[in-house]
Amino acid sequence: MALLCKLRACVCLPGAIGRVAEPQPRQKSRCQPQGDRTVKSAVETLNPTRVRLTVEVPFEELKPSLDAAYKKINQQVSVPGFRKGKIPARVIDQRFGRGAVLEEAVNDALPKFYTEAVNEGELNPLGQPEVDITELKDNESLTFTAEVDVRPAIEIPDYSGIEVTVDAVEVSDEDVEKAVQQLRDRFATTSVVERAAAEGDVVTVDLEAKVDGEVLEDGVAKGVSYTIGSGELLDGIDAAVTGLEAGGSATFTSELKGGSAQGKEAEVTVNVTEVKARELPELDDDFAQLASEFDTLDELKADSRDRLEQSRKFEQATQAQEKVLDALLELVEVPLPEKLLADEIQTRKHNLEHHQLGQMGLTLEAYLKIQEKTAEEFDAELKEQAEKGIKTQFVLDELVGKEKLSVGQEELTEHLVRRAQSSGMSPDQFAQAVVEGGQVPMLVGEVARGKALAVVVEAAKVTDTNGQVIDLDEDEDEESTEAAEATEESTDAAAEKSEG
Template structure:
């Protein structure tokens, strides 16, 4: 077999392949055998029809077509391997010549990974991130949130006020008809929390137990999601929330610490850790932006089109589907036009593809490997974000043949982390930041996932669809 490669543009090539006819022998034999099992000819047992009879009855052309369809993938793969090209997606194959007994010639156009020129080092990259600063106000807010969790309630005989917990019965009507799923009784709601329908706070404030009011609100879920409904709310109980005193006794109740001072010190430490992780993530994102500016990355148009369609599909059928929203309603809530959405999706898809190309090239150049421990940690984190157990998620990934997808994510995260190590990262106070290696790789992997966006495993897609 002879093959040649013609570069059509930086991301697409044409393979021209010439196959001697004798190399079709195995596929021709398989074609005759397959046809033998599918047809019946009087005077011959099934599966025992001679080749010449099949040619006479059904035509040599049908046999050749079957044989060529069987052989083309093998010859194409051989040509790709010989040319040592990194193909993307499926080829467009055109049979240019087929002479029975002589030759098979075909061409295959296919997208390929572009050749990239990466900088020798990344020391020229410099980014600024937020400083890690935790003040007393931050600690007060953290402790107050903990205090809220330990609040108690007691019924009161007065009108409901902000912060009270009311027990209510709800009935929603659309076009004058009560919805089948629009009735709820004994619902507990904290006034001002914003956890129920818009407009309910104003409706219940000022009502005592037994009082009711009617208001209009857009339904967020259920059979009439997105529609305006007339909602009747009846208050059956008003309860005042009582917060525990901020003292050592509270610290012992709400934590493993003996004193409020120790609890506040622990809150400071946790807040600092959170901000340090946010700082690492910010560093990864900004270094990645600088890296992409340094490398010229052509993007295959067909690959880009597929990526855009995948992102739109995931948004519409998985994310919005869970929330009971249509794309039009989502755009209305976001205050975006369809044109703005399309532009943003295209820009995100371009960035995702460029990120994968650049970091994959860096993985190859630096010979970065992913060990079992790193893969397991990544798998467990992805499982947690999908709402599945690690065992369920791992089984779904293996059965879907998507282990390489997860390995690629971790490898690209490690590649980005190496760039960050070489770059200069300063905070807003001008201090040079030395990021923790473990946090750096984890944050880098999450950054890569977020940018690539559509690289969703079948396991997560199925879980979202089921939801």
Template structure:
């Protein structure tokens, strides 16, 4: 077999392959055997029909077609290995010449990983927010905890801001009550903004047994995005009472004996949270700078597939669960569909570039993933998915996603290498020392990458399928 590689552009190649006919002998034998099992010819036992009879009765062309289809995946894979290519997805194959007992020639066009030169990233410098915790931050955290321990008691007066009202709701659109527009016994805190726009003004000043109507744009359900006439019946009004901020409250709401100890613990927790946010911000900005320094071509087909998959997932999973369609979502976001598509394409392109670049860094820096690192990453992913580690691990193994997780960890380590070499300062001009940057780098790298269904790893897995799993090629 002879093969040659032609670079059509930085991300696509054309393979030209010529195969002497003698190399197809095993495929021809297999084709005759397969046809033998599928057909019957009077005078011959099933499976014992001579090749010349098959040629006469069914045509040599049928045999050649079966043999070529059987041979092409292996021939293509051999040409890929000979050309030292990293294909993405399935090839477009065209048989250019088929001479019986002489020659098979075909071309295969396929997207490939581009060759990327890692830029000098030692000079990257970014600025992040200072991880400072103010007294106001502590006050807010303690007040939120205090809100959780508030008690309520029914009062015989008009409702005011901060009160909890128990209400029944009925929404109409075009004069018709919606099937999903009725809700009874809803507890609502006036001023919380957790229900429909306009409800605070409608219920403020009402006593138990009173009714009001108002108009509001529905945020979810079958009529999401439409104006509705909403009737609200107040069945009770309750005042909220907050506990005193003293040592008794600290003992009630925490494991601490004094309010000062509770406040100090809140300050510590807020500091840790801000440090994590600071590390995440630093890694996101360093990644953006790194991508900006590198020349990273993106295969058009891969980008198109990624955009389509992201859009499909949003519409059919996230928005479907919310009970709204894309038009309603865009209205809520105050975006045109053109702006939305452009934003989606930009995100998808960044995701693909991130994976290309960090994978190249993994190879350049010769970074490996240990079993301990993989286990820790699996535990974090399980926690974020809401599954137990055992359930998540089983799903990963059954779905063949272990290489994907290994890739996530490796790319996180690659990003951490770049962040370590970069200069990170806070808004006060102080150099930031980032702790546990591998863990946050994994999160940043994974968030920036392509979506699960069409990420580059999936495209490569598709290209690496066993021969029997590959689709049939087009024939000339």
């Protein structure tokens, strides 16, 4: 009997991705000769990022899967006169059809033959393939095709001539004074006063918000502490409470920043229940001893200057890495798989809308209004960021191979600790989550890409705005890893730096 069919395979094949798949070590093809008959595969390049595999399988190669199919069906069905699990193959064919057995066997065997064809063709697949069974002849052969996106071939040009300019590290006396003042603010004390509230005072207020004359269910708050002039509450509240004593009230109009009526104009009534004046400590040696481990104010200021310089140096190094990376990407032509790009855009949009903005109580529409962007501008930016993220990973992965970079256990552990800190988890908790989620290769890839970027930065000429050549050797590996992570993981530039 010859059974011919053309259908979409329903099996889950290797190569699925969430983000860009990590390059995996190649396995030697397990395809073995069967007399003078062997599994044959051919690769057709459809475009620089997509191929079609055509695989011809002699029926003898299906025998293990065919036996497994009979065994599986045996355990699932009952036939009068036969014990469960002891039904002969011919009876299963008669009762349930040979086609059902063949379908089960093919679905079991396809992943193995697909993987062998991928390895034989030395391909780097991205995502799930689209599989068509084009021919299935019982006792003769199986032929199927698999279309799949692949990593494009990339040529890394000479990058030794890259030159970038970064901001100079400069800390002024005003910067130091501002830092000390911020520290002074943290040690301010408050005391209740019997007078009208003024800027800088801390007031305790009750709030009630109405929209269209109706008090909102989530529009009432009592005992809210607010520092006048801080800008941490509703627009218009500073003017409303300034000049009020305890027991005074005022009404003002403001656009609500969150809640059920987010984005709507509300009539807000504010009642002041208490006014406190803030008292700052004197800037002297006593304050230095109170606020730090130093004995004198001069020592405290010197330490503040050192901290600011270190912070600016880190910002300078991050800026250098980002500019070097941008210069490198401009040198390399990278075709992008369309489906991979679409999936990446969707993932980034989902994460922003349902995680980052969700935690802030914002909708995407409200976020766009705050950012003063149209939906079209947002989509264009998101696409640009996704393209850069994928291109960055492809280029740096290629550099990892070209420079023969490897990742040691100590490097991986240090990276894991940093990632744990940024996620708010303990290293042990984060490591367990990584292992259980099968994400170890992802972390290894992040470290390797960071090292690849460090190689390029080391070869580049980095000059500050004062014309001084900058040496970024110190802590380069760590900072480069963080910069590489940042380019992949966030749609917000500020979030990229903080997460990196």
